Amino acid sequence: xxxxxxxxxxxxxxxxxxxxxxxxxxxxxxxxxxxxxxxxxxxxxxxxxxxxxxxxxxxxxxxxxxxxxxxxxxxxxxxxxxxxxxxxxxxxxxxxxxxxxxxxxxxxxxxxxxxxxxxxxxxxxxxxxxxxxxxxxxxxxxxxxxxxxxxxxxxxxxxxxxxxxxxxxxxxxxxxxxxxxxxxxxxxxxxxxxxxxxxxxxxxxxxxxxxxxxxxxxxxxxxxxxxxxxxxxxxxxxxxxxxxxxxxxxxxxxxxxxxxxxxxxxxxxxxxxxxxxxx
Amino acid sequence: xxxxxxxxxxxxxxxxxxxxxxxxxxxxxxxxxxxxxxxxxxxxxxxxxxxxxxxxxxxxxxxxxxxxxxxxxxxxxxxxxxxxxxxxxxxxxxxxxxxxxxxxxxxxxxxxxxxxxxxxxxxxxxxxxxxxxxxxxxxxxxxxxxxxxxxxxxxxxxxxxxxxxxxxxxxxxxxxxxxxxxxxxxxxxxxxxxxxxxxxxxxxxxxxxxxxxxxxxxxxxxxxxxxxxxxxxxxxxxxxxxxxxxxxxxxxxxxxxxxxxxxxxxxxxxxxxxxxxxxxxxxxxxxxxxxxxxxxxxxxxxxxxxxxxxxxxxxxxxxxxxxxx
Numbered sequence: 001x002x003x004x005x006x007x008x009x010x011x012x013x014x015x016x017x018x019x020x021x022x023x024x025x026x027x028x029x030x031x032x033x034x035x036x037x038x039x040x041x042x043x044x045x046x047x048x049x050x051x052x053x054x055x056x057x058x059x060x061x062x063x064x065x066x067x068x069x070x071x072x073x074x075x076x077x078x079x080x081x082x083x084x085x086x087x088x089x090x091x092x093x094x095x096x097x098x099x100x101x102x103x104x105x106x107x108x109x110x111x112x113x114x115x116x117x118x119x120x121x122x123x124x125x126x127x128x129x130x131x132x133x134x135x136x137x138x139x140x141x142x143x144x145x146x147x148x149x150x151x152x153x154x155x156x157x158x159x160x161x162x163x164x165x166x167x168x169x170x171x172x173x174x175x176x177x178x179x180x181x182x183x184x185x186x187x188x189x190x191x192x193x194x195x196x197x198x199x200x201x202x203x204x205x206x207x208x209x210x211x212x213x214x215x216x217x218x219x220x221x222x223x224x225x226x227x228x229x230x231x232x233x234x235x236x237x238x239x240x241x242x243x244x245x246x247x248x249x250x251x252x253x254x255x256x257x258x259x260x261x262x263x264x265x266x267x268x269x270x271x272x273x274x275x276x277x278x279x
Numbered sequence: 280x281x282x283x284x285x286x287x288x289x290x291x292x293x294x295x296x297x298x299x300x301x302x303x304x305x306x307x308x309x310x311x312x313x314x315x316x317x318x319x320x321x322x323x324x325x326x327x328x329x330x331x332x333x334x335x336x337x338x339x340x341x342x343x344x345x346x347x348x349x350x351x352x353x354x355x356x357x358x359x360x361x362x363x364x365x366x367x368x369x370x371x372x373x374x375x376x377x378x379x380x381x382x383x384x385x386x387x388x389x390x391x392x393x394x395x396x397x398x399x400x401x402x403x404x405x406x407x408x409x410x411x412x413x414x415x416x417x418x419x420x421x422x423x424x425x426x427x428x429x430x431x432x433x434x435x436x437x438x439x440x441x442x443x444x445x446x447x448x449x450x451x452x453x454x455x456x457x458x459x460x461x462x463x464x465x466x467x468x469x470x471x472x473x474x475x476x477x478x479x480x481x482x483x484x485x486x487x488x489x490x491x492x493x494x495x496x497x498x499x500x501x502x503x504x505x506x507x508x509x510x511x512x513x514x515x516x517x518x519x520x521x522x523x524x525x526x527x528x529x530x531x532x533x534x535x536x537x538x539x540x541x542x543x544x545x546x547x548x549x550x551x552x553x554x555x556x557x558x559x560x561x562x563x564x565x566x567x568x569x570x571x572x573x574x575x576x577x578x579x580x581x582x583x584x585x586x587x588x589x590x591x592x593x594x595x596x597x598x599x600x601x602x603x604x
Contacts, residue, residue: 015366019398022394022397022398023394026383026386026390026393026394027386029390030385030386030390104379105378105379106379106380108341108346108376108379109374109376109379109380109381111344111345111346111365112344112345112346112369112372112374112381113369113381113398114366114367114369114370114398114399115366115398116366125385272348275346275347275348275362276347276348276350277294277295
């Protein structure tokens with residue numbers, strides 16, 4: 001065990017990051033070989049994912065508040081959720097195609113290379129065009145930060161980047177765990193999408209518009225609430241959903257760390273099962 | 280064996296196969312894909328690994344490369360346990376899967392090589408030297424900028440072989456390296472492998488359905504069936520094990536009744552002045568030829584080697600016969 005947590009653990013992470021950088025770099029270079037096409041696809045991605053926000057704008061053309069939240073406040077939720085999700089999707093979105101690689105047998109070719117498999121799967125077909133979603137989310141977030149009526153404190157300001165990183169880790173964990181599930185059920189990509197894409201859409205609306213049970217599930221079972229609902233409530237001076245304790249907003253990194261660790265465990269279990277059954 | 284490079288000691292692999300038998304019903308069945316398999320391969324050997332579909336060939340290769348974890352037994356390659364130290368072993372081995380590529384499908388061939396250069400941490404000078412040599416030997420010069428998906432099967436296979444050798448592996452595993460290739464490509468791949476083994480001393484283990492691969496490349500052959508080793512030895516010995524026969528084709532000056540050859544030789548076919556005589560592959564043809572030449576008007580003759588495929592088929596049949604009395 002000392003070997004795992006001592007010298008080998010960090011070196012494996014470093015190896016993984018290195019392999020990720022090499023593979024993603026190759027795909028980026030290949031994408032940038034066709035600059036015009038790249039710019040167009042990024043713009044397309046930006047506009048397409050931006051339609052979600054257009055839907056919110058349309059709603060606010062009819063109402064002044066959604067579940068008691070104003071447009072800048074909902075935009076704040078939206079920005080946090082979409083930016084975090086966009087980052088996670090950019091980094092780990094390719095894991096969703098794992099089932100296909102297991103099915104056609106090409107997954108085996110990853111196992112004969114001297115690099116951690118997760119890094120190879122995640123960096124495979126690294127799609128820089130996914131940048132569009134994150135950029136669009138960040139733009140909405142930027143506007144929201146200016147538009148919301150908040151007495152800024154150091155804690156509140158610091159919470160924004162911390163929340164973004166934590167949110168990206170939480171969504172990234174979902175991508176990895178969902179991918180690992182595909183070792184067992186190779187057609188499970190759709191189930192995974194329900195949690196990842198479904199999750200980010202859910203979080204674009206205030207918790208007050210949803211039923212209590214759903215909020216409870218999204219807080220305690222699949223802790224997506226820490227991507228934006230809980231930290232945003234703190235920043236905006238609103239009551240926490242479910243009456244969580246005062247420090248809840250600052251628990252986001254902790255929640256993210258637990259999610260990451262769990263996803264790592266699930267991934268290793270999935271890989272172990274693959275290597276013992278071969279399918 | 281002092282310099283055993285690959286060592287298997289009672290290695291086994293058991294799969295739980297689940298089969299859908301009804302809408303929700305599933306049947307579980309244990310399949311022993313590899314059963315108490317033991318063998319060693321010395322450094323620099325070139326070994327053919329053959330057997331029918333589902334015999335356990337690919338499962339063995341997958342265990343040797345660290346893809347699959349054995350269910351039991353001891354397995355070492357270059358002193359490394361493949362399933363525990365997969366990435367460390369990866370630096371010492373090259374793998375070519377005939378049916379799928381290890382290259383990046385949508386990118387030009389050279390991109391895959393550049394990535395391998397960095398991923399395997401191949402020193403720059405050695406990478407350049409190896410790449411130049413492999414490109415020349417495998418005739419890849421015109422293909423480097425072509426996306427892998429646009430390559431023909433033979434081109435892709437050569438590209439894959441080069442990729443597997445850029446980092447100077449000590450052992451090369453080839454799973455059906457000539458499957459689907461045309462005759463020219465096959466010849467080229469075989470010649471390359473022979474030279475690689477002779478000049479670099481690379482240990483080669485190849486599975487194949489094409490027995491010419493074995494005949495032209497391997498001094499040693501292992502036959503596996505139902506996860507067990509049925510034969511391990513020189514190719515020539517396989518004939519004896521399978522009790523195979525060679526054929527002496529005799530052209531006489533005119534039509535003649537069947538030659539009354541001394542046992543165990545016997546005439547198996549007569550067609551005009553030409554007669555076919557079968558005799559055990561383990562015996563020399565010379566005494567039989569001399570015997571015929573003394574008594575019959577001999578015009579011409581030739582000796583045909585047995586078809587290994589038939590030999591192996593007979594081996595299986597014999598074994599099956601023994602198993603079911």
